[in-house]
Amino acid sequence: MKIVITGGRGFVGKALSKKFSNSEHIIHTIGRSSHFTKSDFPENCQHHCCDLANDPIPEAIFKGADLIFHIAAKAGMWGKYSDFYSSNVIATRNILSACKKYHINKLIYTSTPSVVFSTQPIVNGTESIAYGNSGLSAYAETKTIAEREILEANESQNFQTLALRPHLIWGDGDPHLLPRVINRHKKGKLRIVGEGRNKVDLTHVDNVVHAHFCAMESMVKNSSLGGKAYFIGQDEPVNLWDWLNEIFVMLDLPRLTKKISYRKAYLLGFSLEKIWGILRLAGEPPMTRFVANQLAHDHWFSIQSAKKDLGYEPIRDMGNSLNKSLAWLRSL
Secondary structure, eight states: EEEEEEEEEHHHHHHHHHHTTSSSSSEEESSSSOOOGGSSSTTEEEEOOTTTTTSOHHHHHHTTEEEEEOOOOOOOOOSHHHHHHIIIIHHHHHHHHHHHHTTTTTEEEEEEGGGGGGSSEEEOTOOOOOOOOSOOOOOHHHHHHHHHHHTTTTTSSSSSSEEEOOOESSSTTTTSSSHHHHHHHHHOOOEETTTOOOOEEEEEHHHHHHHHHHHHHHHHHTTTSSSSSEEESOOOOEEEEHHHHHHHHTTTTTOOOOOOOHHHHHHHHHHHHHHHHHTTTSSSSHHHHHHHHHHHSSSEEEHHHHHHHHHHSSSSSHHHHHHHHHHHHOOO
């Protein structure tokens, strides 16, 4: 097949493109960055620089394509709503238009569990959970809009779509989750939010890539598959703060014991959001209401639907994942 991967220079997109090494598929990746070398990609992969929200969709990339992995997105806990809307909604609409124009009939969208975010804990959540509407995260709101429109497009003119919702992706090369946490801990700025007993799903990037492969293979085999979202995890929720302390000990860092109550963290986030908004400060506030909720509450999900429909089974457990990534973590 001719396969297009958006977000090809990102954490997941790059890992997925490498998974296609030595395959017979022809891979085209798209990203906004023009800084790359040929060695970054497998021989059967071509990379293209394109802003999907603002540039014309290149015909040479999409014409004749059989399947698109739409991974490109603006992630983050803070920023202008318009920036999130442009990257997550407008770009997605342009991808859908390209699918229609060039008769591409398969689209796999990399979504996020944040689309069902609320201020309440989520324990063994299933896809029956309604979309959230907390108003606390531009990222969650715009990803929700995009996911809905992609799933609604399923079966329109023989068009198959589905969405994958991997939770807290990490692993070698992770640019966000663990590097930020470890850096804050080294500076003495990290605190346990709440009682420190909350469980979360964390998903190694190898499992995320495997889930995308399972979705592709299932979609090719089953022309009626589509129109649904699937939570992707490792079927192994962990106590967030115990897990982080395990990593800190491995890195010869002190265990984290200092705490801040959820209420104080939430109010701090509210205050910092106001300050950042009024003064237009650069970067993200050290705390937001969304982050306070995420760090203090349970949020883990069932992956039974992905197992049943996509044949997905995690290929790495938490222990194996940590061992694989330890050398990288020590280099941070």
